[in-house]
Amino acid sequence: MKNILVVILLITLFSSFLISAQSVKDQMIKKKASELGISEDELRKKAGEMGYDISGASDAEAAKTVVPVTVKQEVTAPQKSISNYKVPEFSGRSDLNAFGYSIFNYSPSTFEPGLNVPVPKNYVIGPGDEIVISLWGETQMVKNFIVSKEGTIYLQEAGMVNVIGLTLEELKSKLFKVLSKTYASLKSKKSNERTFMEVTTGALRTVKVFCLGEIVRPGGYSLPSLSTAFTALYYSGGPKISGSLRSVKVIRDGAAVAVLDLYEYLSSGVKSNDISLQEGDVVYVERVGKRVALGGSVFKPAIYELKTNEKFNDLINYAGGINFNTYTDRVSVTRVIPFDQRDLYEKNIIKIDLNFTTKEQLLESNFEFQDGDVVSLFSVNSLMENAVAITGAVKKPGSYELTTGMRISDLVLKADSLKEEVFVEQAVLYRTLPTLKKEMFTFNLQKALANDPAHNLKLENEDEVQIFVHERFFPTRSVQIYGQVNNPGTFSRMEGMTLKDLITIAGGFTFTASLANVELSRLDTTSIEKYYNTFNLKFDEDYWTSETGEDFLLQDFDRVSIKSDPKKKSSDVIKISGEVTYPGSYAILEEGERITNFIERAGGFLNTAYLPGIYVKRTNNYKTGNVGNQLKMLADSMSLAGGATIEVSYYDRVFLSQFSNRIPLEWEEIEDDKNSIYNLRLQPGDEIVVPDDDGVIYISGEVGVESIVPYKEGEDLDYYITQAGGYTSNSSEGRVVVMLPNGKKWESGGLFSSDDDILSGSKIFVPTEVSVAFNHWEVIRDITSIIASAALLVLTIENIAK
Numbered sequence: 001m002k003n004i005l006v007v008i009l010l011i012t013l014f015s016s017f018l019i020s021a022q023s024v025k026d027q028m029i030k031k032k033a034s035e036l037g038i039s040e041d042e043l044r045k046k047a048g049e050m051g052y053d054i055s056g057a058s059d060a061e062a063a064k065t066v067v068p069v070t071v072k073q074e075v076t077a078p079q080k081s082i083s084n085y086k087v088p089e090f091s092g093r094s095d096l097n098a099f100g101y102s103i104f105n106y107s108p109s110t111f112e113p114g115l116n117v118p119v120p121k122n123y124v125i126g127p128g129d130e131i132v133i134s135l136w137g138e139t140q141m142v143k144n145f146i147v148s149k150e151g152t153i154y155l156q157e158a159g160m161v162n163v164i165g166l167t168l169e170e171l172k173s174k175l176f177k178v179l180s181k182t183y184a185s186l187k188s189k190k191s192n193e194r195t196f197m198e199v200t201t202g203a204l205r206t207v208k209v210f211c212l213g214e215i216v217r218p219g220g221y222s223l224p225s226l227s228t229a230f231t232a233l234y235y236s237g238g239p240k241i242s243g244s245l246r247s248v249k250v251i252r253d254g255a256a257v258a259v260l261d262l263y264e265y266l267s268s269g270v271k272s273n274d275i276s277l278q279e280g281d282v283v284y285v286e287r288v289g290k291r292v293a294l295g296g297s298v299f300k301p302a303i304y305e306l307k308t309n310e311k312f313n314d315l316i317n318y319a320g321g322i323n324f325n326t327y328t329d330r331v332s333v334t335r336v337i338p339f340d341q342r343d344l345y346e347k348n349i350i351k352i353d354l355n356f357t358t359k360e361q362l363l364e365s366n367f368e369f370q371d372g373d374v375v376s377l378f379s380v381n382s383l384m385e386n387a388v389a390i391t392g393a394v395k396k397p398g399s400y401e402l403t404t405g406m407r408i409s410d411l412v413l414k415a416d417s418l419k420e421e422v423f424v425e426q427a428v429l430y431r432t433l434p435t436l437k438k439e440m441f442t443f444n445l446q447k448a449l450a451n452d453p454a455h456n457l458k459l460e461n462e463d464e465v466q467i468f469v470h471e472r473f474f475p476t477r478s479v480q481i482y483g484q485v486n487n488p489g490t491f492s493r494m495e496g497m498t499l500k501d502l503i504t505i506a507g508g509f510t511f512t513a514s515l516a517n518v519e520l521s522r523l524d525t526t527s528i529e530k531y532y533n534t535f536n537l538k539f540d541e542d543y544w545t546s547e548t549g550e551d552f553l554l555q556d557f558d559r560v561s562i563k564s565d566p567k568k569k570s571s572d573v574i575k576i577s578g579e580v581t582y583p584g585s586y587a588i589l590e591e592g593e594r595i596t597n598f599i600e601r602a603g604g605f606l607n608t609a610y611l612p613g614i615y616v617k618r619t620n621n622y623k624t625g626n627v628g629n630q631l632k633m634l635a636d637s638m639s640l641a642g643g644a645t646i647e648v649s650y651y652d653r654v655f656l657s658q659f660s661n662r663i664p665l666e667w668e669e670i671e672d673d674k675n676s677i678y679n680l681r682l683q684p685g686d687e688i689v690v691p692d693d694d695g696v697i698y699i700s701g702e703v704g705v706e707s708i709v710p711y712k713e714g715e716d717l718d719y720y721i722t723q724a725g726g727y728t729s730n731s732s733e734g735r736v737v738v739m740l741p742n743g744k745k746w747e748s749g750g751l752f753s754s755d756d757d758i759l760s761g762s763k764i765f766v767p768t769e770v771s772v773a774f775n776h777w778e779v780i781r782d783i784t785s786i787i788a789s790a791a792l793l794v795l796t797i798e799n800i801a802k
Contacts, residue, residue: 085097085098085101085102085241086098086241087241087291087293087303089291089372090291090293090303090372090374092334092374093293093295093303093374095295095301096293096294096295096301096302096303097302097303098241098291098302098303098305099245099263099266099300099302099303099304099305099318100245100262100263100266101238101239101241101245103238103266104216104233104234104237104238104239119168119200119201119204119226120168121167121168121169122167122168122169123167123168123201123225123226123276124165124166124167124276124278125147125151125163125164125165125166125167125168125171126147126151126164126165126205126207126225126278126279127147127148127149127150127151127164127205127279128146128147128204128205128206128225129146129147129201129203129204129205129225130144130145130146130147130201130202130203130204131144131145131146131147131153131163131171131199131200131201131202132144132145132199132200132201132202133145133175133179133197133198133199134197134198134199134200135179135183135186135195135196135197136195136196137185137193137194137195137196138183138185138194138195139183139185139186139195144202147163147164147205150162150164151163151164151165152164155178155179157178157179157182157183158178158179158181158182161174161175161178168199168201171199172197172199175197175199176197179197183195204224204225204226205225206222206223206224206225207222207223207224207225207227207277207278207279207280207281208220208221208222208279208280209221209223209227209232209277209279209280209281209282209283210280210281210282210283211232211233211235211236211282211283211285212282212283212284212285213243213284213285213286213287214239214240214242214243214244214285214286214287214288215233215236215237215238215239215240215243215285216236216237216238216239216240217236217237218236219236221235221236223235223277225276225277226276227276227277228271228274228275228276228277229248229250229258229260229273229274229275229277229283230260230265230271230274231277232277232283233248233283233285236283239285239288240285241288242287242288243285243286243287243288244285244286244287244288244289244305245261245262245263245266245288245305246261246262246263246289246305246307247259247260247261247285247286247289248260248261248262248283248284248285248286249282249283249284249286250275250277250281250282250283250284251281251282251283251284252278252280252281252282253280257275258273258274258275259273260273260274261273263305263318267317267318288305289305289306289307289308289371290305290306290307290308290369290370290371291303291304291305291306291371291372292304292306292315292369292371292372292373292374292375293373293374293375294315294316294319294375294377295374295375295376295377296326296375296376296377296378296379297322297323297325297326297327297377297378297379298316298319298320298321298322298323298326298377299319299320299321299322299323300318300319300320301319302319304318304319306369311365311366311367311368311369312354312362312365312366312367312368312369313363313364313365313366315369315375316362316363321363322359322362322363322377323379325379325380326359326377326378326379326380327377327378327379327380328356328358328359328362329355329356329357330353330354330355330356330378331353331354331356331362331375331376331377332351332352332353332354332375332376332378333351333352333353333354333367333369333373333374333375333376334349334350334351334352334373334374334376335349335350335351335352335370335372335373335374336348336349336370336372337349337350338370354367383462384399384461384462385461386401386402386403386461387399387400387401387402387461387462388400388401388402388406388411388459388460388461388462388463388464388465389463389464389465390411390412390414390415390464390465390466390467391464391465391466391467392427392466392467392468392469393418393419393421393422393423393467393468393469394412394415394416394417394418394419394422394467395415395416395417395418395419396414396415396416397415398415400414400415402459402460402461402463405458406458406459407448407456407457407458407459408427408429408443408445408448408455408456408457408459408465409448409449409451409456410459411459411465412445412448412449412465412467418445418467419469421469421470421471422445422467422468422469422470423445423467423468423469423470423472423473424444424445424446424449425444425445425446425473426442426443426444426445426468427442427443427444427445427448427465427466427467427468428440428441428442428443428465428466428468429441429442429443429457429463429464429465429466430463430464430465430466431460431462431463432461432462432463441457443455443456443457445467476492476493476494477492477493477556477557478490478491478492478493478556478557479491479493479497479502479554479556479557479558479559479560480558480559480560481502481503481506481559481560481561481562482559482560482561482562483513483560483561483562483563483564484509484510484512484513484514484562484563484564485503485506485507485508485509485510485513485562486506486507486508486509486510487505487506487507488506489506491505491506493554493555493556493558496553497553497554498552498553498554499518499520499537499552499554499560500543500544500552501554502554502560503539503543503560503562504544509539509543509562510562511568512564512565512568512569513562513563513564513565513568514562514563514564514565514566514568515538515539515540515541515543515565516538516565517536517538517563518536518537518538518539518560518561518562518563519534519535519536519560519561519563520534520535520536520537520552520558520559520560520561521533521534521558521559521560521561522534522535522555522557522558522559523555523556523557523558532559535552537552572587572588572684572685573585573586573587573588573684574586574588574598574682574683574684574685574686574687574688575686575687575688576598576599576602576687576688576690577687577688577689577690578609578688578689578690578691578692579605579606579608579609579610579690579691579692580599580602580603580604580605580606580609580690581602581603581604581605581606582601582602582603583602584602586598586601586602588682588684591681592681593681593682594674594679594680594681594682595616595665595670595678595679595680595682595688596670596674596679598682598688599688605690608692608693609690609691609692610690610691610692610693610694610741610760610761611667611668611690612667612740612741612742612759612760613690613691613693613740613741613742613759613761614665614667614688614689614690614691614742615662615663615664615665615689615741615742615743616662616663616665616680616682616686616687616688616689617661617662617663617686617687617689618661618663618683618685618686618687619661619685620660620661658739658763659739659743662742662743663680663743664740664742664743664744665678665680665742666678691741691761693760693761694711694741694760694761695710695711695760695761696708696709696710696711696760696761697709697710697711697720697758697760697761697762697763697764698762698763698764699720699721699723699724699763699764699766700763700764700765700766701731701764701765701766701767701768702727702728702730702731702732702766702767702768702769703721703724703725703726703727703728703731703766704724704725704726704727704728705724705725706724707723707724707725709723709724711759711760711761713757714757715758716758717736717738717748717758717764720758720764721736721764721766727766728766730768730769731766731767731768731769732766732767732768732769733766735767736764736765736766736767737764737765737767738758738762738763738764738765739762739763739765740758740759740761740762741759741760741761741762746758746762
């Protein structure tokens with residue numbers, strides 16, 4: 001079973017290999033047919049007629065005849081060489097960079113040789129190159145050879161063959177002659193060929209080159225053999241700012257074999273002198289030559305390097321030409337006076353103006369620059385030659401062409417006429433004077449449109465017409481209505497708006513509104529002392545159909561007050577909860593209803609009612625803030641020792657908050673005297689709470705165990721504290737708070753009287769003791785200082801008295 005699996009695996013692998021090899025053979029047949037100028041089918045037919053099967057080459061050998069592959073050499077890409085490209089000598093134009101240097105900070109692939117392109121036929125073979133010789137047809141062979149250091153390869157059929165210095169095309173011709181002596185079927189005449197030959201390259205060698213001169217990282221570099229001078233410049237970081245882009249030499253065997261001008265490549269993409277490098281070549285960057293700064297209205301403002309014979313037109317070409325808005329009449333040149341002329345001037349810098357009459361004259365100028373010149377091309381000004389503008393209440397405001405004889409009415413028509421809200425009584429024309437100051441003319445727009453020559457003014461260049469809206473002169477004012485309407489507020493006063501209209505848009509009267517006394521206040525503009533005059537009006541229930549107020553037109557800033565009818569009161573309620581026969585909500589029938597009235601209406605108390613615990617719950621709107629926050633502020637101001645704080649969170653949130661909205665009642669006193677102060681007149685929202693008897697006492701705070709202790713009649717505070725485990729070490733025994741079930745605070749009797757009873761349902765809270773730091777030494781120091789000052793004062797007075 002194991003052997004069968006092995007056989008199946010080998011068959012699978014071999015089949016895959018045959019498929020791959022067949023693909024390679026098809027490519028070789030296609031290529032040869034193209035060379036012979038015949039189709040692939042004709043090539044196969046001709047080979048068959050001659051008794052050869054061109055598809056019968058060894059699959060293993062055919063697989064080796066893959067299209068040549070160039071192996072990428074491992075060369076570390078450089079880091080960015082220069083962070084900026086400013087030229088210190090041109091500090092006056094810090095906005096300009098030196099042209100071209102930034103290209104050496106691009107991606108590493110910028111100047112790398114192509115890896116997926118055929119090796120050129122003029123490629124020169126050297127030591128380390130891999131040569132692949134492929135024969136197919138009658139003779140089948142694929143062999144790889146590495147060129148030795150001496151520049152030879154060894155062929156079994158012909159011995160040592162010298163290949164160094166040959167181009168790929170010359171190598172193929174030489175090997176064809178050598179091998180045709182051994183293989184008779186390898187004929188030079190294509191009609192008699194029975195064996196076919198192809199010579200390609202495999203892995204290519206690396207070449208050692210040197211980058212020297214004004215370069216960022218000078219030194220030796222191992223590069224792919226297809227590398228050019230551009231490749232070497234990239235890996236060495238490119239020229240320094242002090243290095244030239246116009247004169248980069250390739251030196252071979254002591255002589256310059258090429259001089260590169262990078263401006264050709266940067267300006268037009270041409271790399272005419274970018275030759276392939278050979279072993280030992282030196283790429284030398286010379287010092288930069290004459291530099292000229294070009295700024296202003298050109299496509300590529302920068303600092304350029306010029307050759308000796310280059311003129312103004314060359315500089316413009318390197319900058320990509322001038323912009324469409326360039327001012328061509330004058331070009332400004334700022335020049336540092338040359339060394340040999342400085343004795344003729346007092347200063348060091350001169351200004352030169354170049355004047356031209358046409359664009360062509362500027363572009364063809366042969367003005368010669370000096371090193372360090374700064375050239376400035378200006379833009380034309382933004383002044384319009386034939387433009388007028390219109391703004392405001394027209395449908396298409398904007399700028400328009402000024403035509404001959406154009407007047408205001410013509411401009412309005414060009415602006416698609418007037419808007420509906422236009423104010424036609426007056427408009428303004430602004431005119432720009434030669435001094436650029438403005439002159440203003442007012443005119444009647446309606447008369448201008450009627451072609452009145454006194455108002456339909458003739459327009460001039462840069463005139464601006466402003467049309468106003470009616471709202472500008474007659475702004476919409478407001479009126480106010482407040483009080484008993486459904487939507488009180490401020491409303492815009494519209495033309496013809498009456499008081500009835502205002503009440504309608506305010507949602508009408510509320511149920512409690514008084515219709516018999518509607519007050520309107522109107523601004524008094526006749527007196528200094530008096531602000532408003534008032535009018536009192538009467539309305540019917542169906543005021544929208546009534547004639548009352550129909551003709552009372554409103555004026556700007558009128559204020560309307562709708563008062564409440566004292567006879568229309570809402571039915572306010574109170575609530576009774578707890579141990580009564582009919583708990584629930586009850587309407588206040590009349591003013592002055594007291595607690596006893598509501599208890600009677602609720603059917604009286606149940607047998608379970610705990611009368612000492614009765615209280616009224618009322619929302620406390622007079623609380624002055626969170627008790628805890630107030631106590632914390634007090635603690636902070638006292639600078640407590642050791643960072644101590646008053647424990648107020650539980651005391652505030654849980655304990656005191658239970659009683660802050662309770663009004664304690666004394667029911668026994670109410671029963672004895674219906675006029676007692678405890679028989680309160682109730683307010684809307686009040687709640688009478690009639691609890692049952694809990695039969696317990698609640699104890700919390702600084703005790704051994706916070707507890708609920710059964711109530712025992714006649715027992716005092718100490719008894720209940722003992723039941724809860726006694727006081728803790730942090731307790732403040734003298735500040736214990738006891739709140740009775742009705743919300744009244746329990747008070748002890750003191751030294752000379754007995755304590756009142758603590759009632760069932762009471763709550764006891766023991767607060768934490770707060771100790772304040774007391775620095776005795778500071779007090780002694782202060783007292784000593786005061787005594788010394790007083791003694792000095794006494795002695796001074798005695799001396800004066802003598």
